[in-house]
Amino acid sequence: MKNEEVGQLIKEYKETGEPLLTLLHKIQNLIPHNHLPAEVLKKVSRELKIPVSSLYSTASFYSMFSLKPRGKHIIRVCSSPPCKLEEYDSLIEAIGEKLNLSIGETTCDGQFTLEEQSCLGLCSLASVMMVDNDIYKNVTVTQLPEILDTYVEE
Amino acid sequence: MEKLFLKINGNEIEVEPGLTVLQVAKSFGIDIPTLCHHDQLSPIGACRLCVVETKQGTLQPACTLPATQGLEVETESPRVVEARKFILNLLFAERNHYCMFCEASGDCELQNMGYRYGIDHFAFSPYQTKFPTDFSHKYILLEHNRCILCRRCIRACSDLAGHYVLGMVNRGAHTMLSPDMESPLKASSCVSCGACAQVCPTGSLADKIGAFRGKADEMTKTKSVCANCSVGCGILAFTKANHLIKIWGEWESPVNHGILCELGRFSPLNEKRKRVLQPIIRQEGRREVISYQDAIKKATQKLKEAKNPGGIISPKTTNEALEAFNILFSTSLQSKNTGLMESYNEKAVKLSADGCLEDILIANAVVLYKVDPSTSHGVVASWVKKAVTKGAYLYIVTDEENSLSFYATETFKTSEADKLVNTLENSKKVVVILNPQVESADLEILKKVKAVFLPLYKSANSLGAIKKGLNGFFEKSDVALIVASDFSGDGNLLASLQDVSYLIVISNFVSPLTERANLIIPSATWLETSGTFTNLEGKTQDVSSIMEAPEGVKTDKAIIEDFMKALG
Amino acid sequence: MKIYRLHVLLSTDSRSILRGALEVETKLKEEIIKKGLENEVQILRTGGWGIEEGVQLTVYPGGLIYVINNVEDIPYLVEEHFLKGRPVKKLMYEIDAPAKVEMTAPIEEEIMKKQTRIILRNVGLINPEDIKEYIAHDGYQALAQVLSTMTPEQVISEIKASELSGRGGAGFPTGFKWELTAKAPAKPKYIICNADEGEPGTFKDRVIMEGDPHSIIESMAIAAYAVGANKGFIYVRGEYDLSIDRLNIAIKQSKEIGLLGNNILGTNFDFDVEVRIGAGSYVCGEETALMESLEGKRGEPRSKPPYPSTEGLWAKPTVINNVETLANIPLIILKGAEWYKGLGVEGSRGTKVFTLFGDVNAKGVIEVPFGFTLKELIYEIGYGIKGGKNLKLVQLGGSSGSFITPEHLDVPIDWNSVRKIGAGQGSGAILVLDETRCVIDFLKNLLAFFNHESCGKCVPCRVGLPKALDLLNRVTSGNVEIDELGFMEELANVMKNTSFCGLGQAAANQILESLKYFKSEFINHIETGYCPANKCGRL
């Protein structure tokens, strides 16, 4: 666990009053597997004197935070109605078949997590999909293997 | 203030500003149904059952709708009733609300609403998802299948009790009640105050001991005062056939406003100690049951014959019993050799002229001076947590672990206690909570602090006893009378009795003290006694007997009066 | 100062970046150096034009717009146009519409023919990462004018006089909102820019933040001056990385030259802005939920009253305005309320940014004065329905918006006219669905979206949505009686009337409108299993 870095971030929060959600984003980006582990939340709770239940309530509310470990790469398929008009269903199905995954799950090898993504404001380019921070537009099932293969570890 | 005129169900109503429609309706005897709302909790408008129809034709929740000039609402219009039925149908279908296997059936607010609105079947098929049931906790059962997510428990746990154990996890249809971070209740930071179970409208949070033992309206309810520490919390005890079923915090109590601690709410239900039920005499190494009259005769005879009769009384007995005890010794026995089962630093007692518990809630700074109220005076700990969440600073002086250190702004070693004086210099309102057994050196430091002082006496009537001049053990005695209540007598007490050749003990339970006694007389517990207690603030409150004492068992006061009668 | 012969504006908004803007930029630079034109041609990064094709290069003088779909075309373009001065026709922007529109230079005019750009005045024209460009386009002049010549009361009365109304969806008069906060006694006060643009189909705020971030900061400062606030927050969706970056750059630059901070422009007015990031919650677009989120809590809406104007962020008086609303402010100050009122129609003044997408030929962001009809927007600016099909339905205002059926295509889009047909213009998203789409499938997607985003606080929304979805699934599987449609309608009515916030109400509206306009489609699904999109078919 990146204890020191997390500690440093919390210290900055205390000094600058940086907002909680931003702090949680930063911590999550630090932690391997893109999540907020219980020990880290406990540490935040202790340091900032926010009751652990309140912190957990907040963290669990937002879809960008994960409380359980995720894969190395996060596949987010935009699930807002405009994207669902296009390829959403077949994309989810194809990803499911290729990686043996359904929404919210992580592959056994810990490589990929599949998540629904709320509207990215790229509706004119539907269907939209993100892998980590890379955005793909007008995605079709045929392009999918190629996209995913670039993330598969050698 | 300008008066407001509004119309509810066509009736002109005149009210003061600042109220919600629900409050106004209630004060005029108009019953608007509620579920997520609870009179003690701040309204959140979540369940939408209390909707009323405005003149403009909108449905607004009465619990959060402010009463404004000229407002006109209907509380049972056809649209309102239709909406309420639908909301009930949605609630019934969200989780498992089959009444016939629920503990709360008969006391359930959801069920009552179903009856009130004639829900004779579920309009939606209920979900068949099984939610977890958490049996882990010693006293509290958390049954997610019955939860309607009204958040009363969360608000009680946080806003009323200050513990912040319960929260909501996830969102939307996946929202769940969660202790800490979805921990089992037992492993969570729950302090077993039980406020959650008291406010739960359904069978989702229940007190395990009282569960499945009948409906509340089949029980006798008695208001009284808790005897488990010196806070003097108001309680409402539920009994059935002289069995104690459950204890609630009394909302009306000016001391605790409905909040209790583990000791207050659950320990009396969990009483495992063995009662003394008959007078017992020990002669020539043998124990014999004797009659009450013989016991009184024997005891008074021994006391009369004594050179130096002595008496020690429990700080858990009523002011009336203490009074009788004082008269017994001063008048009937002509002895000044009396004492209390506890001893306090008189100077600490004097320090606390006018402190009260409410001061904690409005303090800017709170000091815990060599004291940890969590296990002994739970409601004080609650109040401290509430003060801190409202923004008060908390300073702890201790060399040991303190269960409230999470909330502390700073913790001082006892050797650094004098640092407090400077730290608190700029705080407007300071409350120092201290152990009344502190040394005089501590008091020298504390005297320099401008503050309200609250000594945490151990027992329900410690202050009452001190005020009657009782404090600490007697010096020396040959025949001694101990009115023990439920005290078992610690090593110090037993040591102080070394020279006593004949020991008479009036006690609730079998204990090392009764083992040492030559004559034991059974007494009624506080649950079986009426009278008054004086709490740590100096408030004298009425204690009512909640249960009947076992046959032939009398209260301390009655026994002492029988002593006086026998002594003439 | 260097003088360039040609200025190339390169679209680098997030949608262009997706289409390879950064690769185009590298290649352009490479080729320009190769041809030795580095002192003659300047490449400037800007926002996008609102064209949903390739990477757009606008070349000045001339205002020719090229759409680059393949970097391999760049050497030719540089050689022909930049070196030899011969515009490359085959790379120019053309609209793929049935009636092919011949583009004649300057193409800027073609795109702008019907549009009026006030809110998007700088988008596509300036480098959003350079404050100097904003200033060169009259940026921060309105702030300077306000601080040096106007009292806060005058600012508020000017905004009131302009009749500017909120562009977030509710259309509340902005000046009035400011006045309420200005008059509230409690202190401190706050300005919040609501940039939590989560409404599916809406990306206008993103275009502004990515293309012209300073306009938001300037407007917030003006608002702060008007109401007496010294602190502002821009609450941006966590998903909008580029917006967050550009806003942060803009704030940093403004601070550096004293347009934010203490004693702005030598006056005693202090103002500071911070960007705060959301974390994935649609309901946080609701103003009180947004405030809860800003305070670090669950983004659940609060009961109203009290309203944010008097008890908002940390229970202090707060002005909360949408990005698009704010972007209007500087021009209103500079050109005056009277000028602004000259745009649009009675009751709806100024312009509105729409996002046009779905089954339409030209998708994108457009800005027109209020009062255009949907027909004009779809058939003239959007060049009609893809593949020449018939229009089935327009969803106006995003997923929480209203259904507009073909018979209402001539209704002008302004607050009053739209209200008359029982709809709302919402955020300005225009989703066009053609005749082959299935309404029930669409409705299911809408409800699934709302179900995912419901905060779970109130019963009608938390439980009503899954129950409505259950019912819909039974409709598509044919496992339902026709009279249960009436029950679904009752459910939707209760949800609409009793939900805590707009989310549950909007979701219910989608059900009600689907049933109102497309009941026969429901009945067809139930009775015959027929689905126009062949999506819900019982196979």
Add this chain to the structure above:
Amino acid sequence: MAKVKIASTWLEACSGCHMSLLDMDERIVELIQAGVEFTSTPITDLKHPPEEGVDIGIIEGAIGTDLHEEEAKHLRKKCKILIAIGDCAVFGGIVTMRNYFSREEVLTRGYLETESTKDGKIPTSDELGKLLPKVKAVKDIVKVDFYIPGCPPPADSIYTALKELLGGRVPVLKGDLLKYD
């Protein structure tokens, strides 16, 4: 006066509701004198409602097997007014507790793993009903006209409902007549 014919049946339930029906005691006689004829009921031991149908059908119990489903549908066809009586028929009731488990788990527990079982076997005879994946309330299978909840419903509730129906009125159960347990 023409006879009002009543048929009742007992699906997945404990029979408590029929006991409650009998608890009407002499009021049964009163009903019969008023023109009621009980045709097929578990009490009269007639298995099938008369071919020409009945006026009132009463179902106790939830729908747990394919046979229950068939029987409910059959009675629905044969009656004019269908009443669901008791919590199992109305809500699904206590028998829905098995919905938390799979069919296999239920059968294994029931026939193989109970403490008193020796050499147990899961019955497979075709004559036995097959468990549906989930137990359902009657209204989830067929249209129900009136509901009398309760576990069991008070005899007074059943009596009142029948009396009201005989009088041509729509029964509304209120107060002590409406209970869930």
